[in-house]
Amino acid sequence: QVQLQESGPGLVKPSQTLSLTCTVSGVSISSGGYYWTWIRQHPGKGLEWIGHIYHSGNTYYNPSLKSRVSMSVDTSKNQFSLELSSVTAADTAVYYCARQRSQMTTVTFDNWGQGTLVTVSS
């Protein structure tokens, strides 16, 4: 059974860097075949895809956040991470990590972490 679990500070000060880690169990990130992704949801709002990373370290970021986003992967710990720099109150959201896969010809998010609320406030 694939499980994902986000961890990291729930409170970040404005202008600082938000850092989150997703620990994966039930599947090895290094086995390939999947991308590992971050998605956020502003309070009471819809979903925003932040970007993804492959086990090789290849990344793709949403252009709207690209200048502030960095993702990394640690296959030895079966974890991947998100850093978002220069945060403002607009970055307050629930952050989800998820497994991204290809099903037929489409790309889906078929396993999600429970989500972690990150609040940007001084």
Place this chain on the structure above:
Amino acid sequence: DIQMTQSPSSLSASVGDSVTVTCRASQSISRHLNWYQQKPGKAPNLLIYAASSLQSGVPSRFSGSGSGTDFTLTISSLQTEDFATYYCQQSFSTPWTFGQGTKVGIK
């Protein structure tokens, strides 16, 4: 970016009703369209992929249809556990984008 627009934003229905949610893409996305269900305080859960394929473990009362720019999610006989918010998501081109959601509430 491809914009996804869902309608209605919310609806009220009774147990046993048939419910339809619509999703429209700002450009043709073929059948690269997925549907998710989200309950309060929980992560979204994949229901339908590639417009009409049912994800493993999802009840058959859920179905999807459409191609190009117009898609629908239908719940044939609404159950108590189906009261939730539903999102469409396109995977035709990056960045992947979601609709704003449709909240299905109890009448």
